[in-house]
Amino acid sequence: MVNEEANEIKQQQAANPQEEIDATTAQVLELAENTEAETTDVHTVDYSTFQKNDFVELLSKLLDDVKEQPSVAAFRKSEDVLKEVRPLFEQFKTAERAEALAKFKEANDGSEDGFEFKFDETIEKFDKLFKALKEERAKYFNQIEKERDKNFSQKTELLNRLRAIVEGEDNTDPAQIKAGFAEFKKIQDEWKSAGNINSPHNNTLWQTYHALVDRFYSNRSIYFELLELDRKRNLQHKIELCSKIEKIAEAAKSDTVTGKVLDEAVAIFEEYKHIGPAPKEENELIWTRVKEALDVIYGKRREQLETQKAESEQVYTLKSSIAELVETFANFTTESISEWNERTKALLALQDQWNNVKGFMPKEKGKELSDKFWGNIKAFFKNKGEFFRQLEGKREENLKAKVAIIEQVEALLTSGDDSQDATNSVIQLQKAFREVGHVPEKDKDNIYERFKKACDSFFDAKRAKNQNIEKEFEANLAKKVALCEQIEAEAVEGADTSKLAEFKAQWASIGFVPKKDMQSIGKRYISAINKYVSAMGKLSGKEREQLALQTEVDILKSRGDFSPRELGKKENDIRRKIQQIENDISLYKNNLEFFAKSKNADKLRVDVEAKIKKAEQDLAHFKHQLKVIREAEK
Structure with missing residues (x-):
């Protein structure tokens, strides 16, 4: 009877072989590791845009996280982040020290002797x-x-x-058997409460433990009834745990199997593994139920991982197409500010498209693509920054050149010299000032106002000292009026071509007129010359237009207030007017097409056609003015 019961114990122990449990455990651990790897690869952050305070906040949060919930995954994540951000932060430290050393050497004739450097509070906090x-x-x-x-x-x-x-137990001594059984149960409880060890000895320990347990039960013929009772209790416990796993499996059919759900299933299964033997037949049935429930959970989890993998590949494909477009920006270069601004808008639009593609990419190639994408963006802005730095340097040189010109005018003003040579010098300096290129935007208005004030002060002082000049200006005005009257009188059909140059020479030889009459007499002269040119029969229309244009340019250049800034402002105003008129004409023409399809719209059509004609006349007028300004700027 004792031998039969002993054999039954061994058979029931074989019904739940350790090899099958260990295989399932390996499956659980493998899936858990995959889940952990996937969980850690949820965010790809571009740390290259971080500032020092951003890095400090990042490390502070990492420290709080690992202190609050320490785990292998948490420390693995923190280590990955540290490996990535440390080189980037070191660049700040290197740059600051290099900058401080450069300043020290500059102040000490290039020597490094005595140089000491201490990092700021932010860097110390980071360290x-x-x-x-x-x-x-x-x-x-x-x-x-x-x-x-x-x-x-x-x-x-x-x-x-x-x-x-x-x-060492004496199976013939009931007291010793009872004490040994109590000690055995105590060892079992302590074994269950002892944690796992991930080492090559773990399997050996388990095999030795189960072998000793088998031997213990084999030697306990007198306690088989207690063993059977223990098996029934084990069975009841296994049924309870099986029900919990089956409940999770049932929920997994319709719900997402998260990492938390999987951890719960793993914890229940770990508890199941540590329960002792149960009756053979029931043990096999309950083990089948547990395995089927686990298969459902792991199967659903694998499906989710496959789906996530497919989605990540799709995200990678979309972002790859955007990255290819961004790659063309990395080596872009131009000398045009407007082209830089246009390309910047286009690049920022592509960056928005990249950010709007939601989801994760495969870890390795996703990181490589992300690094390439942000690297190309950084290269573009680095090139743009270098362009504007050089441009700003050129403008600084122009500023120095204009300041030097202003100082010359101010020196002439201070000297009180109002001779013709001094006046000619100021006029030449005005011309030189106009020929100098742009200055920094912040200095543009101030430098022009200073220059204009100096020139105005010079000429005002000259006028104040020479009141008789005004009379001369009035006389000049009378001469120019007489010349205009002569030109107008001789502007008849077949006018002499050779006299045109004579008229221009006479006009140029006449000096300044009062400032208040400059524009009016200039317009009259232009009108007279245009009338005379029109009367010249031997010239083509293009030649006449060129002569008229040159006349307007000569008048414009003869004015004392001529400057590139004023021409630039006037040119911009004319361009805006031309744009507005062209838009109005386009709108009027669209309205005409609408009226053509409408009945009783004749009056409206006539009004719109009149507006188009007037607008086209205005457009021709402003385009002519634009030609004059462009010619004057040459």
């Missing part, structure tokens, strides 16, 4: 956080190692105690 993260990690893994060593020592001691019971 402290970095060190704290490393210390937390070392402390955590040292604790794990100590726990492993402790668990190994504890399980080894339990095996020695169990072996002492199995090998």
Whole structure:
């Protein structure tokens, strides 16, 4: 009878072989590792745009996270982040030290002797956080190692105690059998509470433990009834745990299997593994139920991972197409500010498209693509910054050149010299000022106002000292009026071509007129010349237009207030008017097409056609003015 019961115990133990449990455990751990890897690869952050304070906040948050919820995954994530951000932060430190050294050398004739440098509070805080993260990690893994060593020592001691019971117990002494059984149950409880050890010895410990347990039960013929009762209790416990796993499996059919759900299933299965033997037939049935439920959970999880993989490939494909477009910007260069601005708008639009593609990419190639994408953007803005730095340098040179011209005018003003030579010098300086290129935007208005004030002051002072000049200006005005009357009188059909140059020479030889009459007499002269040119029969229309244009340019250049800034403002105003008129004409023409399809719209059509004619006349007038200004700017 004793031998039969012993055989039954061995058969029931074989019904739940350790090899099958260990295989399932390996499956659980493998999927958990995949889940952990996937979980850690959820965000790709571009740290290249971070400032020092951003890095400090990042490390502070990492430190809080690992302190609040320390885990292998948390420390692995923190280590990955540290590896990525440390080189970037070191660039700040290197740059600041290099900048401080450069300033020190500049102040000390290029010598580095005595140079000392201390990083600012932000960098020191970063280094402290970095060190704290490393210390937390070392402390955590040292604790794990100590726990492993402790668990190994504890399980080894339990095996020695169990072996002492199995090998040293007297099966004929009921008191000793009872005491040994109590000690055995105590060892079982302590074995269950002892943590796992991830080492090559783990499997050996388990095999030794189960072998000793089998031997113990084989030697306990008198306690088979207690063993059977224990099996029934084990069965009841396994049924309860099986029901929990089946409930999770049922929910997994319709819900998402998150990492938390999977961890819960793994924890229940770990508890199931540590329950002792159950009756053979029931044990096989309950084990089948557990395995089927786990298969449902793991199957659903694998489906989710496959779906996520397909989605990540789709995201990668979309972002690859955007990255290819951005790649063309990396080596872009031009001398035009407007082209830089247009390309910048286009690049920012592509960046918005990239950011609007939601979802994750495959870890390795996704990181490579992201690095390439942001690297090309950085290259574009680096080239743009270099262009504007050079442009700003040129404008600074122009500013110095204009300041030097202004100082010459101011020096003539201070000297009180109002001779013709001084006047000619100021006029030449005005011309030189106009020929100098643009200055920094912030100085443009101030430098022009200073120049204009100096020139105005010079000529005002000259006028104040020479009141008789005004009379001369009035006389000049009378001469120019007489010349205009002569030109107008001789502007008849077949006018002499050779006299045109004579008229222009006479006009040029006449000096300044009062400022208030400059524009009116200039317009009359232009009108007279145009009338005379029209009367010249031997010229083509294009030649007449060119002569008229040159006349207007001569008048414009003869004015004392001529300047590139004023021409630029006038040119911009005319361009805006031309644009507005062209838009109006386009709108009027669209209205005409609408009226053509409408009945009783004749009056409206006539009004619109009149507006178009007037607008076209205005357009021709402003385009002519634009030609004059362009010719004057040459």
